[in-house]
Amino acid sequence: MTDVGSSLSVLVHAAARDRADAPAVVAGEQRLGWGELDAQVDRVAAGYAARGLALGDRVAVQLPNGVDWLRAALGALRAGLVVVPVNTAYTDPELEYVLTDSGAALLVATGDRPQVAGVPVLAGPPTDDAAPPAVPEAPGSLAVLAYTSGTTGRPRGAMLSAAALQANQEQCLRMDPPPVRPDDRVLLVLPLFHVYGLNAGFGLVAATGACAVLVESFDPVTSLEVMAREEVTAIPGAPPLYQAWLAVADAAGSDTGLRRAFAAVRIASSGAAPLPEDVWTAMRERAGVAVWEGYGLTEACPVVASTLATGRAKPNCIGGPVPGVELQLRDTALHEPPEDGEVSAPGDLAEDGPGEVWIRGANLFSGYWPDGADGPDAEGWLATGDLAYADEDGDLHLVDRRSDLVLVSGFNVYPAEVERVLDAHPAVAESAVIGVPDARTGAAVRAVVALRPGARLGLEELREHAAASLARYKVPTSVHVLAALPHSLTGKVSRARLRELGLARADDEPTAGGDGDR
Structure with a gap:
């Protein structure tokens, strides 16, 4: 593992120092080593500085998965700016709300519009040949403003510090086996504008100096071909991906292509939504891989629990908290911790019914933009609003999501x-x-x-x-x-x-x- 810095851009620089010629990114015909990526990030950071952006300014990035997305976001972090990832599916009203609420100084996006909601638009990341600005290390500073639906009807900006993002990388990499190793080729088809793809995807790639195989948009047939050709070994995924890959095999009337694509896969995981048991079973029987399911939320950067943490791959199960994350199941009516104040013991709620998941750890967000509202409480605990129960092994099973989301x-x-x-x-x-x-x-x-x-x-x-x-x-x-x-x-x-x-x-x-x- 490379040295861990205070932001993703520092991780890229560390990987470039240690493994300059090792493959960093494969995106279609583009192939970059860590040294090349690091140099490009420097030029983009200088480009932001040349446009007069100051420390802490927000830069919104609305681009598809690809090298440009990485350059735009990593360059902003290296220049001391805050990245605001924007869903590429957003309509103009949704985009305008995020730009206005975040106070973005710049939008990097596709298209030729000069501005949106009064915010200047660049068709791709800016570059400059000058040296990048010198930015002091500040792990606790805001790095990413990730918009997600919170407790109101409008999306809210979850304030993710560099330290919190780093903490979740370290927590994930302490699992055995780790979800990403230095020799892995990691399929990144999850959108980078989502914190799952950004931190549990590229963040772990950068922290280990592995190689990211970027796919711009998900097509099940094409992605299976990419996996086979690039000998992908690790997949952070979500239920719709696995369902679509199985459907391709069904349409072909054969699992040959499916097995070829997964032949080199060392580890496959699923998050973002519950994985149906029939899909979990079909992947094991037809693709020859066990899918390790997990649970997380944007406010936790994002991984909270995984079956990798327990070493027991089970259907309809999210395992246990990753190392460094404390988790309690609390009474849903009283919102009180267990009487002894300790973390719930395995099986505590298996017979009494589900409890609300509360979490504590260095990976938690700093509250919602702009004033840190509704963040962890005075003791560091965050109520997720999700319900779960522990089975006889102490493994967690989600039974419901937030009441209205x-x-x-x-x-x-x-x-x-x-x-x-x-x-x-x-x-x-x-x-x-x-x-x-x-x-x-x-x-x-x-x-x-x-x-x-x-x-x-x-x-x-x-x-x-x-x-x-x-x-x-x-x-x-x-x-x-x-x-x-x-x-x-x-x-x-x-x-x-x-x-x-x-x-x-x-x-x-x-x-x-x-x-x-x-």
């Missing part, structure tokens, strides 16, 4: 954000959004709406309306129309009551129209 392919969809858009449609009197199980994405977005008197509304019309303001994964895939929505005593729409009415089941396929499933 919908997790689509590992991305949070907050109902209030979608509801604001739906309520703006002239035919909609009121709306509520809930999640329904989905075999491909883990969950899907369902809208329940009450229409204005005499109004009619088709599913595709409502979807088109939503798609104008929301990323595709946030757009409802089904709509249920009621004469009126249930409300709580305080007058708020009761999503819990909608679930009690059975509207969160996946055994119907509603479309839009009149009262009932349309």
Whole structure:
């Protein structure tokens, strides 16, 4: 393992010092050694300085996976700037909100727009031949502002320090076997704008001096070919990837291509959403690999638990906390720790029912932008809002997500954000959004709406309306129309009551129209 610095850019520099000629990045036809990547990062850092950006300024990066994404983000970190990763699927309103809320000084993106929401846009990272700016080491400083749905209806910027990102790298690499080793070739098809792809993906590659095999966008057939050609040995993945790869084999009528792609794979992991048991089993039987499942959240940079930490690969199981992370299962009603104040012992809640996952560790975020609100409590504990129980081995199993958040392919969809858009449609009197199980994405977005008197509304019309303001994964895939929505005593729409009415089941396929499933 190379020396660990205070940011990803320092890790790149350390890898360049120790392994200058070793492969760092493979991206299509582009192949860079660590020395080459480090030199390019220097030029981009100088480019930011030449544009007058100052220490702590925010730079938003909205690029697909590739060398340019790495250069733009790593160069910003080396210049002492804060990286704001932006989902490439964001619509203009979503992008404008993130730029405005973060106070971004610059957006690096594709396209030829001169500015967005008053923020200058660069089509690719800036470069300059001058020496990069001298930036003091500051591990506790803000490095990445990662927008994720928190406890309000708008995305919130989770403040991730260089030290917290580094801590999670070290925690992951203390597992045995480690998810990444120096001789690994790591498939990075997870988006780098997501902290999973950024830190549990490229962060571990940089910390070990391994090689990242970057895929710009996921195509199951092409990615299997890349894996076989590049002899990929490690895969940080998510359920939709494994499902798609199995589907390719099904369509081909043979597992030969699947097994060829996974022939060199030493370790495969899955996170961001629960992995269905049939997929876990099929990967073991058909691809010849055990998928190690884990659990995390943006606010934890992101890895919290993994079956790698326990050494027991089980279906529907997230194992135990990674080394250096403390985890408690607390009573969901009282939010109190165990009576003795200690971490829950194995099996404590196996018979009594699930508890809320609370975590503590050096990998936790510094609260939400800009003032650190809703961060860890005075004793360093963070409530995740997720429910889990421990089995007889002490291994953890998730049983539910946050009460209202919908997790689509590992991305949070907050109902209030979608509801604001739906309520703006002239035919909609009121709306509520809930999640329904989905075999491909883990969950899907369902809208329940009450229409204005005499109004009619088709599913595709409502979807088109939503798609104008929301990323595709946030757009409802089904709509249920009621004469009126249930409300709580305080007058708020009761999503819990909608679930009690059975509207969160996946055994119907509603479309839009009149009262009932349309």
